[in-house]
Amino acid sequence: MTIRMAEYPAAWRKPPLISAAWLRWGIGVLAAIYLAAAIGSIEINWARLAVGLPRGWRFLSSFFTPDFFSHGDEIIAGLTESLAMTVTSTALGILLAIPLGLGAARNLAPRPIYLFCRAVIASSRTLQELIVAIFFVKMFGFGPLAGMLTLTFASLGFIAKLLAERIEAVEVGPLNAIRSTGASWLQWVNYAIQPQVMPRLVGLSLYRLDINFRESAVLGIVGAGGIGATLNTALGRYEYSTAAAILLSIILIVLTAEYTSGLIRERLR
Amino acid sequence: MTPPVWRRRTTKMQWAIWGGWLFGALVVAQGWRFISDITLWDFVWDAPAQAGDMLSRMVPPRWDYAPMILKPLWDTVNIATLGTLLAILLATPIAFLAARNTSPHALTLRPFALSVIAVSRSINTLIWALLLVTIVGPGVLAGILAVALHSIGFFGKLLYEAIEEIDPAQTEAIAATGASRAQILAYGVVPQVLPTFAGVSVYRWDINIRESAVLGIVGAGGIGLQLNASVSQLAWPRVTLILIAIFGAVLVSEWVSARVRAAIV
Amino acid sequence: MLRLTGLTKRYDRGDAALSGVDLLVPDGEVVALIGPSGAGKSTLIRCTNRLVEPTSGRVELDGEDITALSAAGLRTARRRMGMIFQEFALIERLTVMENVLSGRLGYVGFWASWWRRFPPADIQQAFHFLDRVGLAGFENKRADALSGGQRQRVGIARALMQSPSLLLVDEPTASLDPRTSRQIMRLILELCGERKLAAIINIHDVALARQFAHRIIGLRKGQLVFDGKPDALTPDALTAIYGAEDWSTLPDDDQDG
Structure with a gap:
């Protein structure tokens, strides 16, 4: 064959993601400087680490000899408290999130109500649970009530936001059809919106139940009740076998909850 | 005859x-x-009454305290960024081990990777921090490790699910050229999961900024340390300033993450 | 030359997808493989390069027993079998050039392919094939920005990059409109002629098969029921392949003149 290969270019480079060379290099250099500065600012106390590493090893091996019994009643009390906080806060959170989600849907709510609901949602989502818990403990005193209210506040923002997004995405066909029958606003929501949104709401609630349990394990650190306080105490006393038992219980409960809620969501689809 | 009754x-x-x-x-x-x-x-x-009292003490914020929180704020951002990077580094191979279609050994490595992901996800960043502070001592290092250890599960799970959902025809075509296993991953799998990889990375970084703001409460570095100290000293005007700083950091990170994710899609 | 002997594939559940297929394809011959859905056309093609592992039987390419090869040997053997797919199977997020160069993956090492550092001769070859399939100047476009016909041309260029002696073509026109289908078939035939390539083209469009192939093979329920020249494909033969039907209304070969 008489194809002259030499006529074709012998080199090819993939076009870069950022076409302006100066910008590409600039971003690279800045990232390198930042990384160097950030890693440089980590202070490692080698003496402390030398003490800690054997301790870490001891902790890791205690996962093979977890001690559920020496502080069994404390663990059970802590877990019960966590579970109680989880269910009550999820239930209350859903109850409050439904009107909030309706109010935060652009296609349903008048402008002022929309803005108010969006502001509540934004504040609930920006404030980390632990910060809210610190304030609630100051206001309501130590104990699971503060924790439960914290989780309620976090759940309602989470559920309401996703619910509002789902409502905003509903198909308009049924909306107009039901409205044209002369239904009242409540009937309209009940017939046209609820059927489209319900599976999403149930799914979100189950998902939030998981999250709330995981979070409830943390709130004890600032005195807002739950298993976290027990864990904190166990670690403070270097009782690693008890701490391992607590962590294993948490993992087990989380996995069971995740598995069951997965099954339920499957059934609902 | 009674008329039939309709029931749902x-x-x-x-x-x-x-x-x-x-x-x-x-x-x-x-x-x-x-x-x-x-x-x-x-x-x-x-x-x-308590709340009213607290709020009245919280204003005005103590602006002159601002220079004191710059270093903790810098630490907070570093904890989130380095922790996320470390998590990406560790979670990427784990995700490839966990995905049904790329796992080299389905009976041993896959369950191992899946349990790493499950354990990492079940335990909150703060609990990881609690553990790590007793091991490596208080400070930024404990925070970075805590953020990384919890993010591995989150990142690994979303990435391995994305790997399992790729279009198998593309990997088949690469296999048919006589490519090696590594090349099939590099050409058939990596380009397909790259958008998820980048999207989840920034998303998790955004969440981690929020998380690392409170890690100081258990001694794992960052601005949470100042927050905790100010609350226990009842220095409310300082608390307000710190909250404003955290709020600002969260807003900026959310904006950055939304911009980057929009650019990818 | 490709020789299949007693090729059989049984999936975990269900009947044999292929049972005892014997076939010899000499160099330069283009064979169209027709048959109803589920007859085992796709399985036959995939057993040939062992994307699907055959249950029993032999596949020999130029005298080498493909079925006996180790994993490394199989990779080397696959380089000689270019494959073209129904849904094109391009790497959608990569450029046209990367897709074409991916045909050389069996020849270059991992790191060279990771950093996209292919030998200059490969790059010249790739530019040449892009030009040949009518896509000169498209090298920096992303594959997902192309039309169906253009994508299939990239798929053809990728298969040619392997310097194959055999093309395995799986429903190349099923996702294309009639005009583009003909253009693609014509291109494949021309290229096979230029480069003396054997090809097995699995195709459900009998008219296209008749018009373009040198030889037609009919598969039914995993068994070879027809093997002959296109003009030997009588209504009786079609009934043997597909089952009873009035075949007189089969569209003529020259729809688009």
């Missing part, structure tokens, strides 16, 4: 649904009774 559900199903609701209500009521029994209600009734 069969009677049996209706009973099951009512039963479910009743059971749920009982569980919630029981939970509430448990909480209410150990609550000191006198303290609770005092809450509005």
Whole structure:
């Protein structure tokens, strides 16, 4: 064959993601400087680490000899408290999130109500649970009530936001059809919106139940009740076998909850 | 003859649904009774007064304290960024081991990778921090490791699910050229999961900024340390300033993450 | 030259997808493989390069027993079998050039392919094939920005990059409109002629098969039921392949003149 290969270019480079060379290099250099500065600012106390590493090893091996019994009643009390906080806060959170989600849907709510609901949602989502818990403990005193209210506040923002997004995405066909029958606003929501949104709401609630349990394990650190306080105490006393038992219980409960809620969501689809 | 009655559900199903609701209500009521029994209600009734008092002390914020929180804020951002990077580094191979279609050994490596992901996800960043502070001592290092250890599960799970959902025709085509296993991954799998990889990375970084703001409460570095100290000293104007700083950092990170994710899609 | 002997594939559940297929394809011959859905056309093609592992039987390419090869040997053997797919199977997020160069993956090492550092001769070859399939100047476009016909041309260029002696073509026109289908078939035939390539083209469009192939093979329920020249494909033969039907209304070969 008489194809002259030499006529074709012998080199090819993939076009870069950022076409302006100066910008590409600039971003690279800045990232390198930042990384160097950030890693440089980590202070490692080698003496402390030398003490800690054997301790870490001891902790890791205690996962093979977890001690559920020496502080069994404390663990059970802590877990019960966590579970109680989880269910009550999820239930209350859903109850409050439904009107909030309706109010935060652009296609349903008048402008002022929309803005108010969006502001509540934004504040609930920006404030980390632990910060809210610190304030609630100051206001309501130590104990699971503060924790439960914290989780309620976090759940309602989470559920309401996703619910509002789902409502905003509903198909308009049924909306107009039901409205044209002369239904009242409540009937309209009940017939046209609820059927489209319900599976999403149930799914979100189950998902939030998981999250709330995981979070409830943390709130004890600032005195807002739950298993976290027990864990904190166990670690403070270097009782690693008890701490391992607590962590294993948490993992087990989380996995069971995740598995069951997965099954339920499957059934609902 | 009675006219037929229309019902939405069969009677049996209706009973099951009512039963479910009743059971749920009982569980919630029981939970509430448990909480209410150990609550000191006198303290609770005092809450509005407490809150009013606290709020009045919180304004105005102590602006002159601002220079004192710059270094903790810098640490907070570093904890989130380095922790996320470390998590990406560790979670990427784990995700490839965990995905059904790329795992080199389905009977040993896959369950191992899946349990790493499950354990990492079940335990909150703060609990990881609690553990790590007793091991490596208080400070930024504990924070970075805690953020990384919890993010591995999150990142690994979303990435391995994305790997399992790729279009198999593209990997088949690469396999048919005589490519090696590594090349099939590099050409058939990596380009397909790259958008998820980048999107989840920034998303997790955004969440981690929020998380690392409170890690200081258990001694794992960052601005949470100042927050905790100010609260326990009842220095409310300082608390306000710190909250404003955290709020600002969260808003900026959310904006950056939204911009980057929009650019990818 | 490709020789299949007693090729059989049984999936975990269900009947044999292929049972005892014997076939000899000499160099330069283009064979169209027709048959109803589920007859085992796709399985036959995939057993040939062992994307699907055959249950029993032999596959020999130029005298080498493909079925006996180790994993490394199989990779080397696959380089000689270019494959073209129904849904094109391009790497959608990569450029046209990367897709074409991916045909050389069996020849270059991992790191060279990771950093996209292919030998200059490969790059010249790739530019040449892009030009040949009518896509000169498209090298920096992303594959997902192309039309169906253009994508299939990239798929053809990728298969040619392997310097194959055999093309395995799986429903190349099923996702294309009639005009583009003909253009693609014509291109494949021309290229096979230029480069003396054997090809097995699995195709459900009998008219296209008749018009373009040198030889037609009919598969039914995993068994070879027809093997002959296109003009030997009588209504009786079609009935043997597909089952009873009035075949007189089969569209003529020259729809688009």
